[in-house]
Amino acid sequence: MGCVAWVQAAPTVLAAADSAQPAQDIAWPLTCLAVGIATVLGLIIVAKVNAFIALITAAMVVSVMAPGAWSDKIARVASAFGSSAGGIGIVIALAAVIGKCMLDSGAADRVVRAFLNVLGEKRAPVALMSSGFVLAVPVFFDTVFYLLVPLARSMHKRTGRHYLFYILAIGAGGAITHTLVPPTPGPLVMADNLNVDVGWMIMIGLLVAAPSACVGLIGARLMDNWMQTPMRAIGSEPEPQPLDDSELPSLFWSLAPVVLPVLMISTNTVLTTIADAEHAALLRPADFTDFAAWRAVVREQLATDAESPGKRIVETLGDASAGNAEARQELVGLLTRTTPLDEAEQERLIAGLNRYLLPSKGFHRGGS
Incomplete structure (x- = not known):
């Protein structure tokens, strides 16, 4: 035992x-x-x-x-x-250049003011969070933070409250895109190491970052209610005076350095994915375990009166009204011929099926 x-x-x-x-x-x-x-x-x-x-x-x-x-x-x-x-x-270097240009030209300041104008003073935390969210895509987080802190201090001087809320709102928006959305270095390195397409990294990163930033904003509000943090003076140097609106670039040109790269990379990813899907839909000789048996099934279905996939294939393939009538009839002959096909004829028939069936409505990779 x-x-x-x-x-x-x-x-x-x-x-x-x-x-x-x-x-x-x-x-x-x-x-x-x-x-x-x-x-x-x-x-x-x-x-x-x-x-x-x-x-x-x-x-x-x-x-x-x-x-x-x-x-x-x-x-x-x-x-x-x-x-x-x-x-x-x-x-990464180009992203740093774009970020520096946005800061020096006043484009970053224009983006922040646009959010504040749209959302209003009562929703200033949302505006600061949104500004940090957008600007931290091409600009390093610490730079975004230092850029927006004077605005948070200015808002606190006007309202006399919510200083911690304003500061944490900046962190909630800026830190999340800096962590998840290329071309900031961290996400870009992870995309490279894990062999993930940068476009997918941007799109999925934005989908994850948006609700995460909102949760961070809620947490900032709770922290502000729990901890009353006073605003302290920053050294002895006076805070820089904001530029007049007339000295800033337009909102379109201010957002272009952020939106254009994201849009171009994401569009390239989507188009590449579609192209790969179309390529995957092509028939290949390896897809047929027994090509002669498949042709025999098509001939059997063609001999019956009932509607069948084989009939649809032959009708679409031999549709002379679609052009190339001679080539189409040759392909129908190869498909319905009772004698075996050599390798060249088989490849020619499969190429014809791909050429004439895939563009036709009703046919797809897993179909007939």
Whole structure:
């Protein structure tokens, strides 16, 4: 009885032993990850080292800890950096240029004022959240925050309340798109690493970011009711005076640097997806397990009086009124011929089915 129990338990014991090995295998990569994160945070927060230097140093530390030949450990850091810079670095740099241009030209200020004009002073938190949401797509979050904080302070001076609400509303809008929507660096790097199309990343990111920002706005309201935070003076320097509306660019040109790239990338993704779907609808020789048997079924259906898929195929294929009558009749002859087809004839018939059936209404990939 004991032997039987051992035999029955053996698969479980072996499975447990096998599962222990992956657990040990994953422990060291997680340790390297933790050390890398600790290195970045320690250098930036404690040692006040430049962020770029901290990231490169952490990458070298992780590379040294990772398996591989010692001669390759530093070289692969440079190789990975070059690959990332070539793949997404240009997009990030251009986004930074667009953001800087929006700030210096007053376009960002125009976007904020447009939201405030539309939503009104009573809905200023929504306007600040919406402004942060839009501007954080091409502009880094910290820049957006510093841009909008003077407006939050100005609104507080007018209303005398809701200072925390205004500040958190900016964070709710700006942080969420900065986290989820390319071309900000984080989402762009994730799209590149996970091999996700940037257009899909933008569209899905916006779909997720919009309700998340609204939830953040609700949370900001609750925090404002719970914590009464006074507005404090910022150093001894006077706050910059806002520009007159006449000195700012129009709303159309102010939104163009944000909307145009998003629209172009998303449109490219949609059109590519449609083109891929049309390509997937094409018949291929591999789709037919027995091409001769399929042709025999078409001939049998053609011989009956009842309406059938085979009849629809032959009628559509041989429709002389649609043009190319001679070529169409040749294809009908190949389809209904009782003798076998050679490889060239089979390929010609399949190409004809794709050419004449796919544009016709009523035919699709999973149909006749």
